[in-house]
Amino acid sequence: MTERIWEVFRQEDEGDPMVHAGNVNAPDEELAMHYAREFYGRRGESHRLWIVARDAVVELDDPDLLKPPFDRSHKKPGGYVIKHKLEAAKQRAAAEAGE
Amino acid sequence: MNDADTIQPMNGRPPYEPGDAEGFYAHVGSGGKVEADDWMPDEYRAAVLKFVEMHANSELMGVLPERDWIMRAPTLRRKLALTSKIQDEVGHAQLLYRVAEDLGKPRSAMLADLLDGKTKFHNVFHYPTRSWADVGIIAWLVDAAAIVSQQALRDSSYAPYARTMKKICWEESVHIMHGRDVVLTLMTGTASQRAMVQEALDRWWGPLMQMHGPPTDPAKDKDLHWGIKAKNNEQLRQEFLSIYVPRIRELGLEIPDPKLRYDETEGRWHYTEPDWAELKAVVTGHGPASEERLGFRRVNFAETQWVRDALLGNATAAA
Amino acid sequence: MSQAIELPVLDAADRDALAELLLAVADDEFVIGFWDSEWTGIAPMLEEDVATSSIAQDEIGHAKALYELLATLTDDDADRIAFGRDAADFRHAALLNHARGDWAFSVARRYLYETADAVRLAALAASSYEPLASLAGKIRREETYHQLHGEAWLRRLAESTDAGRDRLVSGLECLWTDAQEVFAPLEGESRLLERRILAKPMQAMHAEWQTQVRDRLRPICAELPDASPTPDGRRRRTDDFRWLHGEFTSVARSEETATW
Numbered sequence: 001m002t003e004r005i006w007e008v009f010r011q012e013d014e015g016d017p018m019v020h021a022g023n024v025n026a027p028d029e030e031l032a033m034h035y036a037r038e039f040y041g042r043r044g045e046s047h048r049l050w051i052v053a054r055d056a057v058v059e060l061d062d063p064d065l066l067k068p069p070f071d072r073s074h075k076k077p078g079g080y081v082i083k084h085k086l087e088a089a090k091q092r093a094a095a096e097a098g099e
Numbered sequence: 100m101n102d103a104d105t106i107q108p109m110n111g112r113p114p115y116e117p118g119d120a121e122g123f124y125a126h127v128g129s130g131g132k133v134e135a136d137d138w139m140p141d142e143y144r145a146a147v148l149k150f151v152e153m154h155a156n157s158e159l160m161g162v163l164p165e166r167d168w169i170m171r172a173p174t175l176r177r178k179l180a181l182t183s184k185i186q187d188e189v190g191h192a193q194l195l196y197r198v199a200e201d202l203g204k205p206r207s208a209m210l211a212d213l214l215d216g217k218t219k220f221h222n223v224f225h226y227p228t229r230s231w232a233d234v235g236i237i238a239w240l241v242d243a244a245a246i247v248s249q250q251a252l253r254d255s256s257y258a259p260y261a262r263t264m265k266k267i268c269w270e271e272s273v274h275i276m277h278g279r280d281v282v283l284t285l286m287t288g289t290a291s292q293r294a295m296v297q298e299a300l301d302r303w304w305g306p307l308m309q310m311h312g313p314p315t316d317p318a319k320d321k322d323l324h325w326g327i328k329a330k331n332n333e334q335l336r337q338e339f340l341s342i343y344v345p346r347i348r349e350l351g352l353e354i355p356d357p358k359l360r361y362d363e364t365e366g367r368w369h370y371t372e373p374d375w376a377e378l379k380a381v382v383t384g385h386g387p388a389s390e391e392r393l394g395f396r397r398v399n400f401a402e403t404q405w406v407r408d409a410l411l412g413n414a415t416a417a418a
Numbered sequence: 419m420s421q422a423i424e425l426p427v428l429d430a431a432d433r434d435a436l437a438e439l440l441l442a443v444a445d446d447e448f449v450i451g452f453w454d455s456e457w458t459g460i461a462p463m464l465e466e467d468v469a470t471s472s473i474a475q476d477e478i479g480h481a482k483a484l485y486e487l488l489a490t491l492t493d494d495d496a497d498r499i500a501f502g503r504d505a506a507d508f509r510h511a512a513l514l515n516h517a518r519g520d521w522a523f524s525v526a527r528r529y530l531y532e533t534a535d536a537v538r539l540a541a542l543a544a545s546s547y548e549p550l551a552s553l554a555g556k557i558r559r560e561e562t563y564h565q566l567h568g569e570a571w572l573r574r575l576a577e578s579t580d581a582g583r584d585r586l587v588s589g590l591e592c593l594w595t596d597a598q599e600v601f602a603p604l605e606g607e608s609r610l611l612e613r614r615i616l617a618k619p620m621q622a623m624h625a626e627w628q629t630q631v632r633d634r635l636r637p638i639c640a641e642l643p644d645a646s647p648t649p650d651g652r653r654r655r656t657d658d659f660r661w662l663h664g665e666f667t668s669v670a671r672s673e674e675t676a677t678w
Contacts (some may be wrong), residue, residue, distance in 0.1 A: 162459035173678035186471040406462035409582030416483035
C-alpha cells in the first residue's frame with residue numbers, strides 16, 4: 001500500500017459548479033474521502049465534494065488546442081457588435097417615418 | 100468594423116519556450132503565473148521550494164508553542180476555538196507541504212531536514228509561551244504579522260502557492276479575531292489579567308519586530324524580482340505597525356519601544372532597530388525553545404513511525 | 419447562556435435522576451474530547467491530525483451542549499460545571515480515566531467508546547424528555563463520521579503489520595474491563611425508566627453493546643473475558659485523570675471570579 005494524491009473538488013451551494021479546491025495525501029479512497037471532508041468541509045462550507053485520484057485526472061493544457069490562433073469571435077457574443085448598425089437603422093426608420 | 104478576417108495574435112502560449120530562462124523571468128517579472136508542471140528554471144524552482152518549505156515548517160513548528168494551552172483553555176468555547184485554531188495550522192502545514200512536494204521534494208525528506216536542523220522555520224516559533232495571555236497575543240499579533248506577509252503572497256507568481264495563500268489568509272483572519280477576543284476579555288478583566296497581557300506583550304514585541312526580517316536591498320532580492328513574494332520586508336513591517344500599533348495602544352497597553360513613533364512627514368514608523376543578530380541566531384536553531392521543540396518533534400516522529408509503516412508500508416512512509 | 423425554551427415539568431426526584439444521567443454523558447464526552455485533543459499537532463500524519471482534532475472538538479461541543487442542558491435544570495452555568503468541580507466530582511466512565519497512550523491505544527479506546535455511545539444515544543434519542551431526545555438526535559448525526567473513522571482505523575491497524583495489530587490488541591485488552599463502565603449503574607435509573615426519560619435499561623444497552631463488540635473483535639483478538647459494569651464504574655479516579663484535571667482547571671481556577 002502506498003500513499004497517493006487525491007484532488008478535491010467542492011460545490012459551495014446546491015446547483016453550483018464543482019470547483020477545484022486542493023489535494024490530500026491518503027493511502028486509499030476511504031481515508032481520502034475523510035481527509036477531503038476535513039480540509040474542504042469541516043467548517044460546514046461545502047455542499048458536496050468530489051474526490052479523484054490525481055492519476056485519474058486527464059489534463060489538457062496545449063495552447064494549440066485551447067487558444068488556437070484564428071479568429072473565433074463568431075462563436076462568442078462579443079463577436080456581434082451591432083451598436084452602429086442599430087443606430088443607423090433606427091435613424092433611417094425615424095427619417096422615413098418623418099417623411 | 101470587426102476584425103473577423105484578421106489572424107489573432109498567438110495567445111494562451113506563455114511567451115517563453117522550455118529552456119528560455121530569460122523569457123521565463125520576463126513572464127514572471129511582469130505578473131505572469133507558473134503552474135506545477137510548467138517548465139521553470141532550476142533556480143526559480145529552488146527559490147520557490149525554499150520559500151514554501153520554510154513556510155510549511157513554520158506552520159508545523161508553530162503548533163507547538165500553543166499546543167500546551169489546548170489542555171488549559173479556561174472555558175468550553177475557548178477550548179473549541181484554540182483547538183480549532185491549532186488544527187488549522189496543522190492544515191496549513193499540509194497545504195504547504197503539498198505545494199512543495201509537487202515541486203519535487205517528498206514530504207518525508209522535508210520533515211527529515213527540519214528535524215535534522217537543516218532547514219529553518221520562522222523566529223517567533225522558537226520562543227516559549229508562559230501564560231494564557233501569550234495565547235491571545237500570539238493568535239492576535241503573531242498571526243496578524245503573518246497575515247500581512249501572506250496577503251502579499253496571494254499574488255505570487257507561483258500559482259499553486261498563491262491559491263493556497265488565499266485559503267490560508269481566510270482561515271488566519273478567524274484566528275486573529277479569536278486572539279483579539281481573548282486579549283480584549285483579559286484587558287476588560289481583573290488587574291492581574293491586564294498585567295498578564297502587558298507582560299506577554301513585553302516578551303513578544305522583540306520577536307514580532309524581527310519577524311518580517313531585516314530590510315533587504317530590493318535590487319538583490321530575487322524572491323521579489325521573480326514575483327515569489329510581492330512586497331519587501333520593510334514594507335510588510337510598516338504595514339503591520341500601521342494597522343496594529345493603534346489597536347494595541349487603544350487598549351491601554353504600552354509597547355516596549357520608547358522610540359516607536361509615526362513620522363508624518365516621512366510617512367513611516369520609526370522604531371528601535373531590531374536585534375538582527377538575535378534573529379539570525381534564533382532561526383539557525385539557537386532560540387530559547389528551538390532545541391526543545393525540535394527535540395519534541397523528533398521524539399514524536401519516532402514514536403509514531405510504526406503507524407506510518409503500518410498504514411503505508413516502509414518505503415513511502417511520510418507524515 | 420440562557421435559553422428561552424419550554425422545559426417539560428419535572429419534579430425534584432426526576433430532576434436529580436436526569437441531572438445524574440446528563441452529567442455522566444457530558445463528562446464522558448468532555449474527558450474523551452480532552453484526551454484526544456492532545457493529538458492535535460502530533461498525530462502520525464498531517465491529514466489524520468486534522469481529522470482526529472475535528473472528532474475531539476465535536477466531543478467537546480457535545481459536552482458543552484449537554485452541560486448547558488444540565489445547567490438549565492440545576493440553575494448553574496456550563497463552564498462552572500466543566501471547570502469548577504474537583505476531580506473526585508467527575509462522573510465519567512473509568513474507560514476515560516486512561517491517558518491517551520500511543521496511537522493504537524487511542525484507536526482502541528475510541529472504538530470501544532463510540533460503539534457504546536452509539537447504543538446509548540439511540541436510547542436517549544427516544545427519551546420522553548424532549549430537549550434530551552432532540553440533543554441526542556443532533557449528536558447522533560455528528561457521530562456518523564466518528565463511527566466511520568473509528569472503524570476505518572480499527573480495520574487498518576488490525577490488518578496492518580504485526581506491530582500495528584499487536585499494539586491494537588494490547589490496547590483493546592487493556593481497556594476492556596473499564597470499557598464496561600460506560601454502562602455503569604446510575605442511582606436514579608429506576609426513576610428514569612419509569613418516566614421513560616431513559617428508554618432502555620443500562621443492563622440491556624450493555625448487553626447489546628457487548629454482543630456487537632465481541633462479534634466485531636473476534637477476528638482481531640482472543641476472546642475477551644467476561645466483564646460487567648460495577649457500582650463505582652463512574653467514581654473511580656486515576657492519577658492520569660487527576661493530572662488532566664489539574665491541567666484543564668489551571669487557568670480557569672487561577673482567578674475564580676475572572677472571565678476568560
